[in-house]
Amino acid sequence: MIDGCVQLVFFDLDGTLVFHQPDSFEVIAAFCREIGQPVSEPAWRRGRRARHEYFIDPVIREQLAGVSRDEFWRRYNLHMLTMLGIQGDLEALAVEIGGRFATLEMVYHCPEAGCDTLRTLQARGYRLGMITNREDRARFEGHLDRLGLRGYFDVVLTAGEAGTSKPDPAIFRLALERAGVPAEQALYVGDNYWADVVGAQRAGLRAALLDPYHLFPEADCLVLERIEDLLAWLA
Numbered sequence: 001m002i003d004g005c006v007q008l009v010f011f012d013l014d015g016t017l018v019f020h021q022p023d024s025f026e027v028i029a030a031f032c033r034e035i036g037q038p039v040s041e042p043a044w045r046r047g048r049r050a051r052h053e054y055f056i057d058p059v060i061r062e063q064l065a066g067v068s069r070d071e072f073w074r075r076y077n078l079h080m081l082t083m084l085g086i087q088g089d090l091e092a093l094a095v096e097i098g099g100r101f102a103t104l105e106m107v108y109h110c111p112e113a114g115c116d117t118l119r120t121l122q123a124r125g126y127r128l129g130m131i132t133n134r135e136d137r138a139r140f141e142g143h144l145d146r147l148g149l150r151g152y153f154d155v156v157l158t159a160g161e162a163g164t165s166k167p168d169p170a171i172f173r174l175a176l177e178r179a180g181v182p183a184e185q186a187l188y189v190g191d192n193y194w195a196d197v198v199g200a201q202r203a204g205l206r207a208a209l210l211d212p213y214h215l216f217p218e219a220d221c222l223v224l225e226r227i228e229d230l231l232a233w234l235a
Contacts (some may be wrong), residue, residue: 006126006184006185007185008130009126010130010187017124019147031097031100109147129156129175129186132157157171172199187207188207
């Protein structure tokens with residue numbers, strides 16, 4: 001049980017409250033099956049972790065600095081194929097996967113369990129906030145509006161506004177400053193251990209990790225299998 005000094009609960013968005021269909025990782029896994037290289041269970045778990053790593057690892061981020069959007073995703077596909085242990089001309093396969101994604105329409109949604117969790121926390125008197133690595137504040141708020149989520153959050157901070165992104169503790173500290181809440185009275189909930197948990201803890205916040213696939217056995221924080229499990233842990 002988390003004690004009652006928590007006044008504000010910050011959330012990550014993508015992969016924590018909001019998901020898209022089809023799942024991009026499963027699109028790649030399906031492609032691997034189609035080329036006769038089905039993904040084993042260990043490789044599946046390795047790939048899921050690698051998906052989180054791609055957006056956070058400092059070496060990868062440095063290599064991606066300044067590249068186009070298309071190149072960013074081409075390298076993502078290449079990274080995933082490599083981590084899944086796929087054999088063959090990976091450069092060509094990465095391009096082929098890119099073509100497949102180009103034909104897909106991603107549909108975003110917040111599962112009812114996530115919306116219920118937000119409503120319940122509000123009813124209990126908690127303030128809610130959002131910290132995201134998305135860049136464009138106006139586009140991001142439009143995204144929240146379309147999903148019916150904007151009204152839940154007292155504080156919304158994007159990486160574009162902050163001039164930095166998770167896991168840099170600075171983005172968490174700026175959000176705390178805007179909220180007027182000390183770090184010890186705030187909890188951060190996210191699905192990427194390296195970005196969300198490590199970053200929040202370095203800024204002095206408590207952290208909870210949504211990890212339904214148990215990808216992060218090293219997690220030194222509250223671990224949730226389902227987002228609604230958070231309600232039982234908050235006093």
